[in-house]
Amino acid sequence: xxxxTVAGRSVEVTDEGFFENPDTxxxxxxxxLAKEEGIDELTDQHWMVLRFMRxxxxxxxxxxxxxxxxKTSGVSVKELYQLFPKGPAxxxxxxxxxxxxxGCI
Amino acid sequence: MSGxxxxxxxxxxxxxxxxxxxxxxxxxxxxxEGIEANxxxxxxxxxxIHKKRQRSIKIATVGNPGLHLPTWLGAIPGISAAxxxxxxxxxxxxxxxxxxxxxxxxxxxxxxxxxxxxxxDLFGFSKDDFVEQMDSIITVGEFxxxxxxxxxxxx
Numbered sequence: 001x002x003x004x005t006v007a008g009r010s011v012e013v014t015d016e017g018f019f020e021n022p023d024t025x026x027x028x029x030x031x032x033l034a035k036e037e038g039i040d041e042l043t044d045q046h047w048m049v050l051r052f053m054r055x056x057x058x059x060x061x062x063x064x065x066x067x068x069x070x071k072t073s074g075v076s077v078k079e080l081y082q083l084f085p086k087g088p089a090x091x092x093x094x095x096x097x098x099x100x101x102x103g104c105i
Numbered sequence: 106m107s108g109x110x111x112x113x114x115x116x117x118x119x120x121x122x123x124x125x126x127x128x129x130x131x132x133x134x135x136x137x138e139g140i141e142a143n144x145x146x147x148x149x150x151x152x153x154i155h156k157k158r159q160r161s162i163k164i165a166t167v168g169n170p171g172l173h174l175p176t177w178l179g180a181i182p183g184i185s186a187a188x189x190x191x192x193x194x195x196x197x198x199x200x201x202x203x204x205x206x207x208x209x210x211x212x213x214x215x216x217x218x219x220x221x222x223x224x225x226d227l228f229g230f231s232k233d234d235f236v237e238q239m240d241s242i243i244t245v246g247e248f249x250x251x252x253x254x255x256x257x258x259x260x
Contacts, residue, residue, distance in 0.1 A: 065137065066133075066136075066137050066214070067133075067200070067202070067210065068200075070210070070213075076213065077210055077213040077214060078213040081136070081213070081214050081215050085139070085215075086139035087136070087137050087138050087139035088137075089137060090137060090138060090139065091139070104130055104134060105130065105133065105199075105200065105201055105202070
């Protein structure tokens with residue numbers, strides 16, 4: 001299993017770079033993880049989405065899709081793609097240390 | 106990740122529920138993966154972005170063997186409408202957006218939405234007949250320019 005060092009700590013990740021174990025993630029890792037995804041500056045809205053992803057994962061065992069994010073996170077689909085141009089649900093899940101959300105819509 | 110798909114242009118050519126949704130789902134799914142996506146609506150597929158028609162997309166109950174309905178039954182007046190209502194209710198339950206909502210959402214993802222000029226002329230439509238999310242009406246040559254460097258999927 002691949003590992004990578006984030007904020008000075010070694011964590012196990014999937015081939016795609018998602019955390020194997022969400023419990024090994026800390027908020028202190030977020031800036032480094034975001035940079036890897038091409039996000040240099042984290043705004044309040046980024047944090048809002050990331051915290052929402054964590055919360056949804058903790059409650060439901062799965063991260064939300066873009067559609068669900070757009071309907072429930074308080075950030076619109078348009079804004080989500082501005083915040084995470086390479087795929088909001090996918091990239092936010094990676095930065096939030098949770099598995100890749102599944103779902104077709 | 107070498108060989109990953111980075112761009113896709115999807116052609117929607119049919120105007121039924123099962124003709125429109127697959128292309129919309131593929132385009133939306135592409136954007137969710139960070140893949141650049143364009144949608145090209147041609148022939149009856151134009152109904153998906155036609156202001157008045159996009160709210161009344163139906164499923165064919167005749168000539169649609171996938172439904173496993175006898176042809177004579179599918180031809181009875183009201184059957185197509187009833188089947189459409191049933192499908193729409195099932196999709197709503199799964200939180201699949203309606204066609205107008207889906208088109209708006211896909212536009213918000215940053216995907217390009219284009220109408221086919223030949224079809225627009227054929228049906229006697231004009232730009233005003235289409236939803237504001239449509240970027241423009243383009244020729245097939247312009248479509249290939251826009252699709253350059255990516256995959257093309259015909260549905």
